[in-house]
Amino acid sequence: MDSTLVIAIDFDGTCVEHDYPAVGLEVEGAVETLRALSKRGHRLILFTMRSGEKLEAAVRWFRDRKIELWAVNENPEQRSWTTSPKVYADYYIDDSALGCPIMFIDGVRHPVVNWSKVRTMLEYNRVL
Numbered sequence: 001m002d003s004t005l006v007i008a009i010d011f012d013g014t015c016v017e018h019d020y021p022a023v024g025l026e027v028e029g030a031v032e033t034l035r036a037l038s039k040r041g042h043r044l045i046l047f048t049m050r051s052g053e054k055l056e057a058a059v060r061w062f063r064d065r066k067i068e069l070w071a072v073n074e075n076p077e078q079r080s081w082t083t084s085p086k087v088y089a090d091y092y093i094d095d096s097a098l099g100c101p102i103m104f105i106d107g108v109r110h111p112v113v114n115w116s117k118v119r120t121m122l123e124y125n126r127v128l
């Protein structure tokens with residue numbers, strides 16, 4: 001397996017609780033897992049529907065937490081082999097992805113990513 005992978009990360013409901021257009025509270029386990037992925041040399045793409053100032057706020061969220069982003073809403077390498085707008089990644093971590101482990105928070109309508117389970121899955125797949 002390639003030792004460095006491309007991992008696309010959704011923002012709302014994944015890194016932070018749903019509070020769009022504001023930036024919600026950190027989802028438990030997100031920061032430490034993202035940092036660990038980055039330290040392993042994996043390339044993180046912020047993959048979000050946010051745009052303009054709301055996107056800048058999300059990018060700032062990563063910068064403030066010293067989590068290196070490789071790209072935002074694009075894979076800079078895929079233009080050489082496709083014109084598809086779909087962002088290529090080895091993994092997509094997204095609260096809306098069927099199969100992504102989620103958890104419900106009391107009093108919050110939308111579930112968020114369960115990073116503890118994501119971490120277990122990434123370790124099982126030898127990504128972490």
Ligand SMILES: [Mg+2]
Nearest residue numbers: 010012013095
């Ligand atoms: Mg989401």
